[in-house]
Amino acid sequence: MSASQQPAEPVQPSLLTGFPLPEQAPPGPRPARELPVARVCVESPLPQLDRLFDYLVTEELDSAATPGVRVKVRIAGREHIGFLLERRDSSDAGVRLSPLGAVLSPLPVLAPEIAELASAVAERWGGALGDVLRFAVPPRAVKVEAEFAARAGEAGAAAPEPPAAPRADAGWSELNPGSAFLRHVAAGGSPRAVLQTAHGYGPDAWPHTIAAAVAAARSSGRGPSWWCPTGGTSTGCTRRSRQRSPAIRP
Numbered sequence: 001m002s003a004s005q006q007p008a009e010p011v012q013p014s015l016l017t018g019f020p021l022p023e024q025a026p027p028g029p030r031p032a033r034e035l036p037v038a039r040v041c042v043e044s045p046l047p048q049l050d051r052l053f054d055y056l057v058t059e060e061l062d063s064a065a066t067p068g069v070r071v072k073v074r075i076a077g078r079e080h081i082g083f084l085l086e087r088r089d090s091s092d093a094g095v096r097l098s099p100l101g102a103v104l105s106p107l108p109v110l111a112p113e114i115a116e117l118a119s120a121v122a123e124r125w126g127g128a129l130g131d132v133l134r135f136a137v138p139p140r141a142v143k144v145e146a147e148f149a150a151r152a153g154e155a156g157a158a159a160p161e162p163p164a165a166p167r168a169d170a171g172w173s174e175l176n177p178g179s180a181f182l183r184h185v186a187a188g189g190s191p192r193a194v195l196q197t198a199h200g201y202g203p204d205a206w207p208h209t210i211a212a213a214v215a216a217a218r219s220s221g222r223g224p225s226w227w228c229p230t231g232g233t234s235t236g237c238t239r240r241s242r243q244r245s246p247a248i249r250p
Contacts, residue, residue, distance in 0.1 A: 029099045032062035035087035038100055040073055042082035043130045049075065050128040053082075054091040055100040065100060068108030068115075070140060072101040083110045083133060105145050109137055186216040 039052045055073055057065050065071070071084050079101065091097055110133065118132040175181075175195070184191045195209065217224035 029056065029058040032057045032059055032065075034062075035089060037088040037091045037097065038065055038071070038084050039086045039088060040071060040082045040084055040100075041130050041133065042073065042075065042080040043134045044080060045128050045131040047128060049080075049130065050122075052085065054088075054093045054097055056097040057087065058099050061100055061103055064103040064106045066106070066108055067112070068110040069106060070104040070109060072104060074098060074101055082130065083115075083137070085110075085115060105140065105142075107145055107149065109140075182212065182216045185213060186219050188220040188222075 036057050038055045038057045040055055041052055042049050044050075053073065053075065055071075065084055065087070067084055067086050069084050071082055073080055073082055081104070084100075084103075114136055115133075118136045119129055121127065122129040122132045181191055181193055214224045
């Protein structure tokens with residue numbers, strides 16, 4: 001029997017003949033093409049909400065969802081107000097992300113340095129970051145925001161000054177004998193030192209100071225390691241060390 005004479009495969013007839021087909025679920029929102037993940041800190045003193053939540057940035061909110069703006073999100077069926085801290089390419093949450101609810105105002109009200117300072121305060125005094133941000137950032141005033149946006153539109157929005165970049169030695173030159181210590185480490189030596197610094201944030205914050213010592217050790221061909229009292233301080237030191245030496249891995 002030729003191939004053209006082969007009988008067609010039997011087809012199972014529908015058992016629901018005459019009934020309407022079930023409606024297809026509508027497709028989900030389309031994510032932004034670039035940096036579709038938003039990390040949000042909600043304003044809440046509750047310890048169970050004291051972490052960053054990842055949300056999907058949709059195409060319609062892409063231009064307005066910039067770091068520092070106030071946003072509205074849903075957690076366990078309830079709406080919360082929070083701050084968008086950063087945009088990312090991907091999320092490590094391991095679940096399907098819920099879309100960002102709304103951007104309450106396109107004006108960024110949380111500067112990066114204020115967010116960093118609030119994080120340090122919350123960690124130092126055992127508070128919730130969202131609770132600290134409630135006091136660090138003034139409450140929203142719609143009328144004031146509208147007047148500011150109007151003036152900025154008429155005069156042309158001036159670009160904010162970028163935060164001061166950390167110096168190459170991160171304040172070691174102000175310590176005695178800090179510069180000699182860095183040179184000794186970079187040359188392959190193993191000097192001992194006790195560091196006491198009053199800078200908790202800013203370009204000369206102690207994580208930058210530690211990162212400069214780590215970079216000096218790496219320049220001598222060694223793989224330095226460091227220990228910190230909490231996970232937050234360890235993350236801060238790692239982030240600043242990677243800014244100087246991208247090859248560093250946590």
